[in-house]
Amino acid sequence: MTYFIKTQWSIDLHDIHTIIIAGKAGEGVKKAAQVISGILMSYGRHVFQNDDYQSLIKGGHNYSTVSTSEAEVFSTSEQADLIICFDKRSVEERRVDLKCGGTFFYNSDDGDGSMGIGLPMTSLMKKAYNTNGNLCSVPIGIFCALYGHSKQELANIITGEFRKDRDENLALAGMIYDCVEERLAPFARKHIPVAEHLFSGNQLISLGAWTAGLDFYFGYPMTPASSILHYLALQKDRLGVQAIHAESELAAINMAIGASFAGARAAVGSSGGGFALMQEAFSMAGMVEAPLLCILSSRPGPATGVSTYTAQEDLFFALHQGHGEFARVVASPDSHERAYSLAAELLSLAWELQTPVVLLTEKHLSESSTCLKLQPEQVPHADVKIGLENDDYERYEITDDGISPLLFPPSDSVIKWNSHEHLPSGLRTDKSQPITDMKAKRASKIITAKQAVKKYQQIAEYGEGENIVFAYGSTVLELREAARHTSKPLHIIAPIYLEPFPLEELAIYAGRVIVVVDHSCTGLFASFLKEKLQTKILKNILRYDGRPFDPHSLATLLEEAFDA
Amino acid sequence: MRSLNTPKENTWCPGCGNFGILNAIKKCIQNLVEGGIPLSELVMVCGIGCHGKIFDYLSLSGVYSLHGRALATAQGIKLANPDLKVIVFGGDGDSLGEGLEHTLFAAKRNMDLTLILHNNGTYGLTTGQFSPLSYTGYKGLSTPQGSIERPFHPIPLLLEAGATFLARTYSTKLEHMVQTLHKAIDHKGFSFVEILQPCVSYNNTYQLFNEKVKLLDVIPRDDATVMALARNQEHYYIGIYKEQLIPVYHELLYQTQNPIRERLSGLQRKQKIRELY
């Protein structure tokens, strides 16, 4: 059986080409997309992969989108050139995403045949496995045929990618390949990959922190932060890092404080709910002056919210973590590259300032993937203030910059960290003058923090001109992708550091008329900017259904805003 | 050995059982140091409550943690540097109420550290409300009609959770406390010592314990006996209930490594990233 394809892909003006793979959870949708991303990268193309999935293990409707271009891709497009569906529900849900002139494959064993090309995916899979198996290699077979790979190349790809069920996958991909006769081969193959590795945001956060010295990660599973725990657990032997799944988020953060007392660089991570549970200990980290990296990956709330989707509702929550007053740093990466460098910067800042820091991100960055080459050279060396081991050592010695010298046990000095208000020695106090002095010492770290962040890039700026758009976090990715499609040039301003906020650097925008793009329902980021910069909001472009903006739709909204 | 005293004024009520515990731990530490354990390797972690004040009265490195979280903090310390001997001081409200999860999980993991439970059957510091170990009928500010809950039995609870050393002692029996704490701290694995600690202000149990405390002369031969003896209210048996050697968590996790001493330098990490990615 062979199947002919009559359509011809139109080459997108911006060379953006998009592939969607859709099916049930557990059928191999995400893995198939990863393999295809890898093949596209081997052509010398850039890719961006986004996985849309539900909070269920088997069944439901999952789909992965891969957008590729010879130029950098910052987010996925909704309209696809190629869609491959494993089941009827996927056909129903995804048919609207097909570009005019696009190619659509469905599973003729579970499809209505109203559009596209049917392949007997399930029967071929059963034939390959002799029983029930996985459809993962179906899209790979289709892809290799359509995009002009030889059958030998397909076999090499499958062999390289599958250890489990390798023979079954070879057979299935081969049968699928034979079904597809047309060879469209739309892309030039440069054979010099732009980068060899596809990284998710969470992997980059993990690796950035590790390069900066991370020894321990303490977590409790909560999407979209779980994959940090999973990734680091897997890297245990390779990197010599310990990832501990604690009994709760409360345990995780308190363990992390203990580890930092002993001199280990520790981090914790969760989404809103788990982060809420960590509040008291976050405050304790402020009080005992524990260096601690806390990663908050947001999903729609409140409460359990929408587990597997994206949001930016936690801006003020992140900024105001913990009761009481103390210095903290909050920053949000505006790209995958920044996820790596910022995680490293923040861990270093935590140790320089001896205070908790928050890396605020979202599902859209945490769990989407792109190809890049890591730049470990950029990773800063933390300038940690270490004390002298003698009888006079005081953990909370009063200093001008508020930073007291650290020592770690075992030590002949007595090192006391105290969650009560304390004397410089670390012994508890409730006397007026020592309280005043110690509070002033800690408060001076707020000024020290302002200086400390200055050595890093505090704002990202893309484009120029009068059409000023503010965003932070992964929304900036969506904006940069949308910027390709607007007739007006956009001037995107993305504060990376949110606390301390780079007021001086942004002073030129004070009182200006701006557009804000944000994934919150009430326009939290615009409120924040109004307070900080007295900006006038021309338009608040909000999306709060858990999905990233489609670049084309966002481009239209931006044009409307600036035309108004 | 240097002094273990601090300049801090002691604010426990005169007659409080905590004084005995403080004396015992000082003596025990002295014995440990004489036995060859460097003082610098001993680290204390305390919860919040009257018991936690011991942090201020003992000149030893450590963390004065949050209410209920001492064992979580302590586990982080132990995991980061397994050379340290970590001693945790907890209250019954602290370790079996607010922080019960950490207590059970530290035992479940056989985390190599010691929990000393100041069992005064009440929340001393917050003016005597009922605790997870208060008897049914206990009258406190939050239970003026008397507690309608049944108390936990800490030793059976910790036994079931997986503690590998279990003991009980009494705050008036200095030598017994010193010996018991020494064995607990020496034990490789999770050791739990319940100290009967009368609270003169809210739960004065001196008379009760003086009458009913009895010495356990041998370690009970099986768990059922441990359960029965630990629950016995006719006699409060003090002594060692269990001592068992099984693998400890940190060695299962990273064998004989020490994550702090063997941590890679910044340059090594950058080099590794370049090699891998």
Ligand SMILES: Cc1ncc(C[n+]2csc(CCOP(=O)(O)OP(=O)(O)O)c2C)c(N)n1
């Ligand atoms: C999160 C939190 N909740 C409540 C308190 C108030 N608090 C301090 S000590 C304590 C109970 C103390 O009882 P216990 O742990 O038995 O110690 P004791 O004072 O009897 O030694 C409470 C409720 C607190 N410090 N933190």
Ligand code: SF4
């Ligand atoms: S209230 Fe009770 S436990 Fe607290 S110091 Fe006084 S006697 Fe001791």
